[in-house]
Amino acid sequence: MVVVSTPDSVLVVGASAAGLSTAEALRRQGYRGRLTILGAEEHLPYDRPPLSKQVLSGVWEPQQAQLRPRAALDALDAELILGDPAVGLDVAARTVRTASGRSLRADAVVIATGLRARTLPGQDGLAGVHTLRGLDDAQSLRKDLLAASRAVVVGDGVLGSEIAATARSMGLDVTLAGPQHAPMAMQLGPFAAELLSDLHAENGVRLRLGASVAALETAGGRTTGVRLETGEVLPAEVVVVAFGAAPVTDWLDGSGLRLENGVVCDACCRAADGIWAVGDVARWHHDGLGTMLRLENRTNATEQAAAVAANILGEDRPYVPVPYFWTDQFDAKIQVHGVLPTNAEVDIVDGATADRRFVALYRQAGRTVGVLGWNMPKQTRLRRSELDTNAIATPTGGTS
Amino acid sequence: MKVTIDQDKCVASGQCVTAALDVFDQRDEDGIVVLLDANPPAHLADDVRQAAAVCPALAIIIEE
Structure with missing residues (x-):
C-alpha cells in the first residue's frame, strides 16, 4: 500500500491561468495548507486570450482581462508574490530562488511559467516591432497601431491570424505573412484553413503566404517593414512578430529536470518527486494517445491545473484530456x-x-x-x- | 448558493453546460451562456462549482 501524505506547503511558480487555476483547484479540493503563488509580472493574474482581441481592439479596458477580482484572490488565502521572477530551482530541497533574492521552500512546487514569444534577429530595441504575450505588450502594440496606417503581421498561426484580424478591424492596412499556404493550416487542416484564408481576404487583409520572412527593414532605429525571402518588401510602420513561443524553462537550466520543448513530466504531470508542471510549459505523457504532448491552449491550463492539484493531494491519476481550442477572428x-x-x-x-x-x-x-x-x-x-x-x-x- | 454570469466575458465553450446541465444552457444562435437557475439546489452545488472552475473565460461567479 502506498501511503500518500498531503503536503503542508505548496508553491506555484507562475501567476497566469495555469498557476492561479492550480491554486484554486487545490483549495476547491480541500487543501488547507500554506499556499504561495509567485508571479514574474507586477499585474494581478490576468487572462491571455482577450489580449489579441478585446484588449488590443480597445473593446475592453485592460483591467477586464483580470482573471479574478481582488476579493476572490484574497479568499484563496494564498500569499501572492508579484513582480519577482523565479531564477532557479533546487529540486532536492524544493526551493525556488527569485530575482529579488527570495528563497521559497515548499513540500510541493508547481512549475507554471508558461511561454515567451520568439523574436526575429535584430528586433530588440527596434521601434515599431512588437511581440504579443503579456498585458503590457498588448497596450504597447495598441498604442502603436492607433498611430499607424500599415501593419505587417509575421506569423500565420493562431496568434498572428487573430492580431491581423483585430488590426484590420481597427482600420489599418494589414498584411499577414507566413510560411503556410493558409492561415492556421497546421491547426485547422486544409479545409477550414482555406475558409479562414477567404475570410481574411474578404475583410481586406493582404495575404503573403507560402514565403518566409528574410529580415526586418529598418531606418533610423525604426522598422519600415519586412523583406520576404522572395525579395518582396512589405512596408509598414508596425511589425508584429507572432511566429510561436518557447516554454520559459531557462530558469531551470542546471536544476536536473529534463527540459526538452518544455518541462518533461510523467503521465501524472510530475517532473520529479514533489515537482509538478502545468499549462503551456508542461510536456507530459498522454497515456491515451501514447505520446508526449504539450498543449498551448487556454482550456488545457484549467483542466491540467485540476489534474495536477488532485495528484498533489495524492490522487495519482494520469491526465488524458481531449484537446480543445477556439479562436475568434472577424x-x-x-x-x-x-x-x-x-x-x-x-x-x-x-x-x-x-x-x-x-x-x-x-x-x-x-x-x-x-x-x-x-x-x-x-x-x-x-x-x-x-x-x-x-x-x-x-x-x-x-x-x- | 447564488450564481451570476457575465455574458460579455463568455466565449461559448459550453463547458459549463457539460458540468451542470440543469443550471446552464447555451443560446442556439451564438452559444453564449444562459443561466437556467440562479439559486441552484444544494445537490447541484458541486457541479456548479465545477462549471465555474472549468469556464475558460471565468464568466461564472458564485456566492456561497
Missing part, C-alpha cells in the same frame, strides 16, 4: 475538439459552409477524431460526444 468563432488530421475525411453534419455556420466531423479509418465548429458553438458542443476518444492520435509537440 465574425467567425472557430472551435475545435480533438484533432484534425490532414488526411481525415471531413463531413459537414450541421449547417452549411456557404452560410459560414456549420459543424464538421473529422473521420479517420471510420472513427471520429475531431469536431470543428464555425459559428455554431452549441451544436459543436453537442457533437463533441461523437468523438472516439480512444482513436485520437496526434503528432508530438504543441498545438495552439
Whole structure:
C-alpha cells in the first residue's frame, strides 16, 4: 500500500491561468495548507486570450482581462508574490530562488511559467516591432497601431491570424505573412484553413503566404517593414512578430529536470518527486494517445491545473484530456475538439459552409477524431460526444 | 448558493453546460451562456462549482 501524505506547503511558480487555476483547484479540493503563488509580472493574474482581441481592439479596458477580482484572490488565502521572477530551482530541497533574492521552500512546487514569444534577429530595441504575450505588450502594440496606417503581421498561426484580424478591424492596412499556404493550416487542416484564408481576404487583409520572412527593414532605429525571402518588401510602420513561443524553462537550466520543448513530466504531470508542471510549459505523457504532448491552449491550463492539484493531494491519476481550442477572428468563432488530421475525411453534419455556420466531423479509418465548429458553438458542443476518444492520435509537440 | 454570469466575458465553450446541465444552457444562435437557475439546489452545488472552475473565460461567479 502506498501511503500518500498531503503536503503542508505548496508553491506555484507562475501567476497566469495555469498557476492561479492550480491554486484554486487545490483549495476547491480541500487543501488547507500554506499556499504561495509567485508571479514574474507586477499585474494581478490576468487572462491571455482577450489580449489579441478585446484588449488590443480597445473593446475592453485592460483591467477586464483580470482573471479574478481582488476579493476572490484574497479568499484563496494564498500569499501572492508579484513582480519577482523565479531564477532557479533546487529540486532536492524544493526551493525556488527569485530575482529579488527570495528563497521559497515548499513540500510541493508547481512549475507554471508558461511561454515567451520568439523574436526575429535584430528586433530588440527596434521601434515599431512588437511581440504579443503579456498585458503590457498588448497596450504597447495598441498604442502603436492607433498611430499607424500599415501593419505587417509575421506569423500565420493562431496568434498572428487573430492580431491581423483585430488590426484590420481597427482600420489599418494589414498584411499577414507566413510560411503556410493558409492561415492556421497546421491547426485547422486544409479545409477550414482555406475558409479562414477567404475570410481574411474578404475583410481586406493582404495575404503573403507560402514565403518566409528574410529580415526586418529598418531606418533610423525604426522598422519600415519586412523583406520576404522572395525579395518582396512589405512596408509598414508596425511589425508584429507572432511566429510561436518557447516554454520559459531557462530558469531551470542546471536544476536536473529534463527540459526538452518544455518541462518533461510523467503521465501524472510530475517532473520529479514533489515537482509538478502545468499549462503551456508542461510536456507530459498522454497515456491515451501514447505520446508526449504539450498543449498551448487556454482550456488545457484549467483542466491540467485540476489534474495536477488532485495528484498533489495524492490522487495519482494520469491526465488524458481531449484537446480543445477556439479562436475568434472577424465574425467567425472557430472551435475545435480533438484533432484534425490532414488526411481525415471531413463531413459537414450541421449547417452549411456557404452560410459560414456549420459543424464538421473529422473521420479517420471510420472513427471520429475531431469536431470543428464555425459559428455554431452549441451544436459543436453537442457533437463533441461523437468523438472516439480512444482513436485520437496526434503528432508530438504543441498545438495552439 | 447564488450564481451570476457575465455574458460579455463568455466565449461559448459550453463547458459549463457539460458540468451542470440543469443550471446552464447555451443560446442556439451564438452559444453564449444562459443561466437556467440562479439559486441552484444544494445537490447541484458541486457541479456548479465545477462549471465555474472549468469556464475558460471565468464568466461564472458564485456566492456561497
